[in-house]
Amino acid sequence: MAEKSYKEYLHQITTFIFDVDGVLTDGTLQITTSGEMLRTMNVKDGYALKTALNKGFNICIISGGSNEGVRNRLAALGIADIYLGAHNKIEQLDDYLTKSGVSSENVLYMGDDIPDYPVMKGIGLPCCPQDAVPEIKAISKYISHKKGGKGAVRDVIEQVLKVQGKWTGNFDAKYD
Numbered sequence: 001m002a003e004k005s006y007k008e009y010l011h012q013i014t015t016f017i018f019d020v021d022g023v024l025t026d027g028t029l030q031i032t033t034s035g036e037m038l039r040t041m042n043v044k045d046g047y048a049l050k051t052a053l054n055k056g057f058n059i060c061i062i063s064g065g066s067n068e069g070v071r072n073r074l075a076a077l078g079i080a081d082i083y084l085g086a087h088n089k090i091e092q093l094d095d096y097l098t099k100s101g102v103s104s105e106n107v108l109y110m111g112d113d114i115p116d117y118p119v120m121k122g123i124g125l126p127c128c129p130q131d132a133v134p135e136i137k138a139i140s141k142y143i144s145h146k147k148g149g150k151g152a153v154r155d156v157i158e159q160v161l162k163v164q165g166k167w168t169g170n171f172d173a174k175y176d
Contacts, residue, residue, distance in 0.1 A: 006142035009125040010163040014106040016052060017093070017119075018153060020063035020070055020084075022112035023129060026149030037067060045153035046077055052157050053078045055166040058100060062092045064115055089119045110156060112136055112148050127156050 021027050024045060030038040053059055059079050063070070066085040074082055081100070083092040097104060105124040109116070112132040120126035120139055128140040129152035137143055144152040161167035 004141075006125065006127075007159075007163070009108075009141065010160050012106055013057075013108045013125060013160045013164075015058035015060065015100070015102045015108070016049075016157060016160075017060045017062060017096070017107055017109045017123070019111045019113075019116050020061060021065050022132070022148040023110050024061075024070075024149065024153055026147060027112070027131075028149075039067065039070065040149060041073060042149055042151055042154070044151055045149075046073075048154040048157035049074075049079065050077050051167070052161065055161060057160075058102060060096050060100075062086050062089050062096075062119070064089075087115075089115060090122075093119050093122070108156060108160065110144075110153065128152075 018024055021039070024041050025039040032038065049059060060081040061074055061079060062083045064086055071082050071084055081096055086092045104122055107123040108125040108127060109120055109123045110127045110129070111120055112129055114133065114135060116136060117139065120136065125142065126140050127142040127144065128136045129144050129146060129148035131147040132140070132143070142156065144155045146152040146155045158167060
């Protein structure tokens with residue numbers, strides 16, 4: 001039997017889970033003289049996250065990083081399920097799935113590096129940005145044509161919402 005195309009999974013997605021560094025950011029850290037680590041996020045990814053929330057999708061963030069600025073930005077978009085400092089992402093995934101009642105087959109997870117590997121092996125639609133490491137690309141059912149922090153999150157959200165007929169008609173959403 002032939003492997004299903006990633007597009008065949010888009011109809012069943014109810015939940016998006018994203019890593020932060022290398023997915024919502026380009027993975028670059030700018031370190032100030034005081035030691036603060038600065039990241040850059042794409043506003044178009046933010047719009048897509050807000051739109052997905054407004055259309056009733058679940059969104060969860062699981063990141064090994066622990067920057068409170070990241071938490072504040074994502075919370076301002078309306079994301080409530082934010083796991084930072086996650087060094088064993090399977091624990092946070094299991095906690096989230098149990099708490100939310102979501103089935104793993106209805107999850108699209110986007111990761112970019114080895115810490116995402118175990119989580120991506122156990123969900124319905126593992127995805128990654130174009131610049132993910134080879135091991136993650138090898139297990140991804142979809143590899144975005146966009147790099148991390150450069151619209152990869154928008155790419156996957158927009159595809160799911162379009163397939164489910166939920167992308168258009170939301171031109172008045174507040175997203176910033």
